[in-house]
Amino acid sequence: MIIQVRELRKNYMTYQRGASFRETLKSVFKRKAITVEAVKGLTFEVAEGDIVGFLGPNGAGKSTTLKMLTGVLHPTSGEVQILGFTPWKQRKKYVRNIGAVFGQKSQLLWDIPPIDAFYMNKEIYGLEEAAFRETLDHLVELLDVSEIIRKPTRQLSLGERMKCEFIMAMLHRPSVVFLDEPTIGLDVIAKEKIRAFIQEMNSQGVTFILTTHDLEDVEQLARRVIVVNHGEIVFDDSISALRGFLGAKKTVRITTESAALWDDIHGVRVLSRESETETELELDTDKLPLKEFIRLVNERHTIMDMAIDALPIDVIIKELYQGS
Numbered sequence: 001m002i003i004q005v006r007e008l009r010k011n012y013m014t015y016q017r018g019a020s021f022r023e024t025l026k027s028v029f030k031r032k033a034i035t036v037e038a039v040k041g042l043t044f045e046v047a048e049g050d051i052v053g054f055l056g057p058n059g060a061g062k063s064t065t066l067k068m069l070t071g072v073l074h075p076t077s078g079e080v081q082i083l084g085f086t087p088w089k090q091r092k093k094y095v096r097n098i099g100a101v102f103g104q105k106s107q108l109l110w111d112i113p114p115i116d117a118f119y120m121n122k123e124i125y126g127l128e129e130a131a132f133r134e135t136l137d138h139l140v141e142l143l144d145v146s147e148i149i150r151k152p153t154r155q156l157s158l159g160e161r162m163k164c165e166f167i168m169a170m171l172h173r174p175s176v177v178f179l180d181e182p183t184i185g186l187d188v189i190a191k192e193k194i195r196a197f198i199q200e201m202n203s204q205g206v207t208f209i210l211t212t213h214d215l216e217d218v219e220q221l222a223r224r225v226i227v228v229n230h231g232e233i234v235f236d237d238s239i240s241a242l243r244g245f246l247g248a249k250k251t252v253r254i255t256t257e258s259a260a261l262w263d264d265i266h267g268v269r270v271l272s273r274e275s276e277t278e279t280e281l282e283l284d285t286d287k288l289p290l291k292e293f294i295r296l297v298n299e300r301h302t303i304m305d306m307a308i309d310a311l312p313i314d315v316i317i318k319e320l321y322q323g324s
């Protein structure tokens, strides 16, 4: 296993602030310390060559975990071994073997072209010229950015900049790469390009940990999903197991000839309503088998159109967040 995490915990010490102006003023003189348990004992392993989606609602503890895994934050307790290193103890050696792309933070320099920043990284990592050029040429070709890397960074579009951020993170050929919201703010085409790049790097053996709120990223890239909520793992399995998590539930988009009501049918929940005749339903086939559902609807209405699908992954994730 390339990543081993045991009972990883992080408590933040912070000070309680008053709700009102008066209380806030009081707290300036007499502060009450409180402990925030951001990460409450995470245990997991990641195999070499995997792409793991690390999901959770806002404040679940994802960034805190990622900071500990990249070595910038000391945990309160617990153990992490990545590529044989303890990230926060052997940080200098460790960072030569990992890469990171943070969608909301840039590693490039605003006033200089990306190509100059790439050369800066070459010096920082002490990369040999021939190997550096070979990697750079390969990455530039894959991402189709030969013109772009010579323009000042501040002139680049977000999509162009993100491609360069990826090159910056991959130049020293890391074997584990952490991605935090790598496609945030990108248009559909740029997202596709970035995802294809991640897949290509993965096929060359790079292991990825991917934190994102974009479930398309997860569906297209991750083979495994770890969901955290309130600092704890609430789900850790394959993407297909995630789909099966709500088991028997399906979505049914149905159009009837006349106005239809659905609330009285056991096992059926209205997800959205286009009009009196067009509705999207959630059907729990454990409670009401599909055959029974169709028979029941046929008794009451004339079906004009109907499409049945597995529950979308965002609905499953929402239920996971709410259920835990």
Ligand SMILES: Nc1ncnc2c1ncn2[C@@H]1O[C@H](COP(=O)(O)OP(=O)(O)OP(=O)(O)O)[C@@H](O)[C@H]1O
Pocket: 012, 013, 014, 036, 037, 038, 056, 057, 058, 059, 060, 061, 062, 063, 064, 065
């Ligand atoms: N420096 C800090 N001091 C005190 N509390 C903190 C600090 N950093 C984070 N927290 C708290 O720890 C918890 C976990 O935060 P964290 O940023 O890890 O969540 P997250 O899952 O990354 O959220 P998001 O999706 O919004 O980025 C939150 O309750 C947050 O308010």
